Amino acid sequence: METTLSVQIVYQRPRSLTAVPMHYCPGCTHGIAHRLIAEVIDELGIRERTIGVAPVGCSVFAYNYFDCDFVEAAHGRAPAMATGIKRLLPDRVVFTYQGDGDLASIGMGEIIHAAGRGENITVFFINNAIYGMTSGQMAPTTLPGQKTTSSPQGRDVETMGYPLRMAELLANLDGAGYVVRRSLHDPKNIRMAKKAIRLAFETQLRGLGFAMVELLSTCSTNWGLSPLESLRWLEEHMIPYYPIGDFKVAEALQAIKV
Amino acid sequence: MAKELLKGNIAMAEAAIRAGLEGYFGYPITPQTELLEWMAERMPALGRAFLQAESEVAAINMLYGAACTGARVMTSSSSPGISLMMEGLSYIAGTEVPAVIIDVVRGGPGLGNIAPSQGDYNQIVHGGGHGDYHPIVLAPASVQEAVDLVVLAFDLAEKYRTIVFIMADGNIGQMMEPAELPPMRPIRTEYPDWAVRGAMGRERRILSSIYIDPKDEEVTNYRLLQVWNRIQAAEIRYREYFLEDADYVVIGFGTAGRIALSAVRMARAEGMRVGLLRPITLSPFPHPQIENLIPQVEGILVVEMNSGQMLEDVQKAVRGRVPVEFYGRLGGMVPFPDEILAEIRRMCREGIPPDGDPRQRWMKRFAPIIRWHD
Amino acid sequence: MQTEILIAGFGGQGVLFAGQVLAYAAMDAGCEVTWIPSYGPEMRGGTANCTVIISDEEIGSPLVLNPRGVIALNLPSLDKYEPLVKPGGVLVVNSSLVNRGSRREDIESVFIPASEIAESLGNRRLLNMVALGALVAKLPVLSLDQVKRALEDHLPERHKQFLQANLQALDAGASFALSVSRVGV
Numbered sequence: 001m002e003t004t005l006s007v008q009i010v011y012q013r014p015r016s017l018t019a020v021p022m023h024y025c026p027g028c029t030h031g032i033a034h035r036l037i038a039e040v041i042d043e044l045g046i047r048e049r050t051i052g053v054a055p056v057g058c059s060v061f062a063y064n065y066f067d068c069d070f071v072e073a074a075h076g077r078a079p080a081m082a083t084g085i086k087r088l089l090p091d092r093v094v095f096t097y098q099g100d101g102d103l104a105s106i107g108m109g110e111i112i113h114a115a116g117r118g119e120n121i122t123v124f125f126i127n128n129a130i131y132g133m134t135s136g137q138m139a140p141t142t143l144p145g146q147k148t149t150s151s152p153q154g155r156d157v158e159t160m161g162y163p164l165r166m167a168e169l170l171a172n173l174d175g176a177g178y179v180v181r182r183s184l185h186d187p188k189n190i191r192m193a194k195k196a197i198r199l200a201f202e203t204q205l206r207g208l209g210f211a212m213v214e215l216l217s218t219c220s221t222n223w224g225l226s227p228l229e230s231l232r233w234l235e236e237h238m239i240p241y242y243p244i245g246d247f248k249v250a251e252a253l254q255a256i257k258v
Numbered sequence: 259m260a261k262e263l264l265k266g267n268i269a270m271a272e273a274a275i276r277a278g279l280e281g282y283f284g285y286p287i288t289p290q291t292e293l294l295e296w297m298a299e300r301m302p303a304l305g306r307a308f309l310q311a312e313s314e315v316a317a318i319n320m321l322y323g324a325a326c327t328g329a330r331v332m333t334s335s336s337s338p339g340i341s342l343m344m345e346g347l348s349y350i351a352g353t354e355v356p357a358v359i360i361d362v363v364r365g366g367p368g369l370g371n372i373a374p375s376q377g378d379y380n381q382i383v384h385g386g387g388h389g390d391y392h393p394i395v396l397a398p399a400s401v402q403e404a405v406d407l408v409v410l411a412f413d414l415a416e417k418y419r420t421i422v423f424i425m426a427d428g429n430i431g432q433m434m435e436p437a438e439l440p441p442m443r444p445i446r447t448e449y450p451d452w453a454v455r456g457a458m459g460r461e462r463r464i465l466s467s468i469y470i471d472p473k474d475e476e477v478t479n480y481r482l483l484q485v486w487n488r489i490q491a492a493e494i495r496y497r498e499y500f501l502e503d504a505d506y507v508v509i510g511f512g513t514a515g516r517i518a519l520s521a522v523r524m525a526r527a528e529g530m531r532v533g534l535l536r537p538i539t540l541s542p543f544p545h546p547q548i549e550n551l552i553p554q555v556e557g558i559l560v561v562e563m564n565s566g567q568m569l570e571d572v573q574k575a576v577r578g579r580v581p582v583e584f585y586g587r588l589g590g591m592v593p594f595p596d597e598i599l600a601e602i603r604r605m606c607r608e609g610i611p612p613d614g615d616p617r618q619r620w621m622k623r624f625a626p627i628i629r630w631h632d
Numbered sequence: 633m634q635t636e637i638l639i640a641g642f643g644g645q646g647v648l649f650a651g652q653v654l655a656y657a658a659m660d661a662g663c664e665v666t667w668i669p670s671y672g673p674e675m676r677g678g679t680a681n682c683t684v685i686i687s688d689e690e691i692g693s694p695l696v697l698n699p700r701g702v703i704a705l706n707l708p709s710l711d712k713y714e715p716l717v718k719p720g721g722v723l724v725v726n727s728s729l730v731n732r733g734s735r736r737e738d739i740e741s742v743f744i745p746a747s748e749i750a751e752s753l754g755n756r757r758l759l760n761m762v763a764l765g766a767l768v769a770k771l772p773v774l775s776l777d778q779v780k781r782a783l784e785d786h787l788p789e790r791h792k793q794f795l796q797a798n799l800q801a802l803d804a805g806a807s808f809a810l811s812v813s814r815v816g817v
Contacts, residue, residue: 047457048456048457048458048459049456049458050456051454051455051456053323054466060468063464063466066462067457067462068456068457068462069454069455069456069457069462069463069464070454070462070463070464070465070466071323071326071353071454071464071465071466072353072464072465072466072467072468073319073322073323073349074319074322074345074346074349077315077316077319077322077346080311080315080316080317080319080320080322080323081319081320081322081323081326082323083309083316083320083323084281084283084319084320084321084322084323084324084325084326084327084331085323085324085326085327085454087281087307087309087320087324088280088281088307088323088324088327088329088331089327089455089456092455092456109312109313109315109316110312110315110316110319113311113312113316261659263652263655263656263659263665263667263786288671289671372671400666400690400691428671429668429694432668432669432671433666433667433668433669433694434652434655434666434667434668435665435666435667435691436659436664436665513694516691516692516693516694517692517693517694517695518692519690519692519693520692520693520696521692521693522692523692592695594693594695594696594697595692595693595696595697596697
């Protein structure tokens, strides 16, 4: 009797990721976000015409991990830089990958105007409620009462203001074609996030305007929690303030099934 | 092509378009707004990229992104806007992508006014943005020169992968003069081997100004200096007037330089042997040309529409071997030739003190002239 | 040889355009020429002026303290620029809008009711061309024909319907200036 062992690949590195070990901390969800984006680029077959724009923040080295052309922006300016590229090369796929300090603090002007212009770019917004790269200061998305190195007694909204809900804010703008929030804290949400990433690229490919996926993420190192505790903390504390949902989906996108 | 009567701002814009400009990003600010408006009219009609950015910060970063595609791209602004662009400029310098920036300088500091000034000399010539870098800075004195230098700016920017500034002022931007525009160059079809345009059938490319290991940043900075040395050796430009037999020389650039030309002619008519050196490249600065003048002249008068920013570069070149005098107007005031003529007369008749600070002497002479109250 | 002309008046009196006509004529005559406006807030309704320098060599300063020709289209311009006209120079004044006479003996002053002449030609906005015609008649830098040809050649297409009226205005200004000088000012 002859036995045939059939070998099936069930998991491998996407073509659009490089074979470079990531510098992110153990338990960080950047790796998941990178992988999802790379998988979608592969599935859409757009790697050779995709140009990424890296931010300043923990993902400042994102260009090391994606196997496509990349540029590195000044802090907060990725949407402006992406605009410059997209205007010169309208048939390329241009995406930015930005953290909460980059996008919602120093880069607020650039992101709002990119969305307002309906700039046909795709933005991935990693919201982990803290400044990771500079080791744990308050971000514009830090929750009320949350302790950081620059809000050691917890964020007091009376003096430090309220967290910004960027997806809700940008969805108000007419130029926005697709603005949603997803989370990376469990497999179900990760699958939902991947679908959103796909739709965000589809938005650009169909010329439907500005697209952003806000991804709720963890920062075990600066939250001072274990990776598992971090995922739980995200679910229990961040999601109530930053609800998962679709805030703007252009009509032409609603028919797409992914 | 025949000469046309052209306004400086529009002439510079059209010259850029004809030089093969593919993308323009800018923000309205007086006295350069006609340049942006011309781009708004012409660029889309030619199927090229024009965008009015939400700020100069955004404009320079759009330019940065666009420059990474290897296309000919440009922005323009005036002094306060250029201040806002300094961050992006440093990134462009650090990434070594070519970019052309026109600064139609106005009176400052702060909001200042919209009158012609040369107060941005230090900000542009000696950096402004953080880190070690040297842009090329070209200073036109007429509309025709502005046209020619804009075209040159793109060629130099690409040759050396560097920032090239056109440092004009409100006069150059607003005046009309007959000028001949260059023929329309076709948009390029081949892009440099560093350009980020999508990794089609090739290895990916990354453009960045980050060198996280200081050893790598040191190598990069050294390489930038090597490029700068090549630029210094090959790209100095200037105009000389009446220098053959000159005992005294006036040095001034841009509008101040051409006003000084009128004064020098008047002085010549009065029999004074005075000449003019008008630097066209402020960076690289014409040190060798000043060196050549040292054995010949008895004194140098530096004329600027600022408080003596280039004066310090002249003094660096002179190193005390010849006495130097200074005359400046400030804050958007423009000198008349008669004022400079008076300085030339005094210099030729009384000579210049061999030591002391030319700026301090000028301040003393200038105090009674300045209009403290209207 | 260099000739400097300063034209000043209220915003809307066609000061800048009159200077441009002169600049075109100079360019077409093969001269070096620089036209420079006072720019900024005064463009919006206050006083405006421009300087035109015509030369046979590279032009130095675009602005001069003492121009050889001045056109003052209103009283503030007369008060400001009359004292600055180079001795032996020419001053053309729109007498329709000033209430005084000349204060200089060492220049040639032409007081011309430019607004009224323009109105008699059917359009008060022609006053700038009336005044320019008077200046050109008095200042030996460009001929009236050269200026008229410049207007014909460079008037934007959308304004072509005003060409004949503008040419008439130039003629009217020039003949007025020549007639007053015959009887002496």
